[in-house]
Amino acid sequence: MRISELSDLSGVSAASIKYYTREGLLPAGERTGYNSTDYTDAHVDRLRLIRALIDTGGLSVNATREVLAAIDDPELPLDEVLGTAQQAVPHTDAPPTEATLGALRTLMRAQGWATLPENPGIPVAAAALREFQALAPDELDDWLGAYARAADIIAEADVDFVLSVEARGRVAERVVVGTALGDVLLAGLRRIAQESLTHRRFRGGVVPSDRPEPQ
């Protein structure tokens, strides 16, 4: 197909398609003449993935290039694909305090969690936990335990989801998308569940839908 059709099918402008090609995110189309280039369905799929990672996952163009290269490299072991994806999503480089790390290690022991010391989730979880500790130092156990149970449920589902395909390129793609967009999905569902639960507890389950809908 020509670039105009690729643009229509993907909803991405021709200028952006050219930009992603220059930046090494999208493979070039096949030159078929002086001023025409041929694109395939694989380009449509790749553009959709690029936009999802950037617009929804919040990845930078550089981070997107790296995770796409990890998907496309058939030699890269899958745990390195996961590592690349985990580094690409917004993360923190701030070293955690000892008090926060201690609380996190206690939680990890209680959950039976064991990871390498460089797991990128540790500084991320510690940075957030620090603020909750400051707010409510003596009453975090139940709440934190609920978050840990939820994380276990999700991790189990994630691993099943990734391993239910066999082709290596498909597995890598699921690892990257799951890492970058799973957090976003969960953040959205959490807001839906929060509001729903608030109605249930405080208004007997009645959603105040008599409020006018937004235009």
Next chain:
Amino acid sequence: MRISELSDLSGVSAASIKYYTREGLLPAGERTGYNSTDYTDAHVDRLRLIRALIDTGGLSVNATREVLAAIDDPELPLDEVLGTAQQAVPHTDAPPTEATLGALRTLMRAQGWATLPENPGIPVAAAALREFQALAPDELDDWLGAYARAADIIAEADVDFVLSVEARGRVAERVVVGTALGDVLLAGLRRIAQESLTHRRFRGGVVPSDRPEPQ
């Protein structure tokens, strides 16, 4: 205390303290002389909250100003504090496709979730879900159900956490911190649980800790 002590205690530079004051994030200290200003413990707490929202929560300075104003306004109803916080965290304005909305509505019915149509979680969850549907249209049910169960566990814990204090300013603070940093905490715990589960399934629970630790 003087600004130098506030800087030491909070770990925030004097220049940043002045910047946050100019930007309306931090109340001004009390002028006690020609060239001296007095700060209190409340300034230390507020600086810690500002840095957590910006550095860990990823909020912009403008969004941080808005949520702090919501915490400080004793007249603002709590559901509007929650709305302000939900709009302040990174979210999407892209309208979801009908197919994705349909799948999300099916899930919401199955979970017994009911919200106003403008719940900000709906476009966020739909944007992420769309990409998973493209990857694996026929095998999402179990995986998505696990995410929904996890979201319910977390929402329940969130509401308990927020309502276990009585002072209105404290409740508002928990609403904002919980919204902005709960997603981050969960993202971190998810990575820890993912790695741990991967070791358990594929290496009989042995963490490959004979790899050299990073410096």
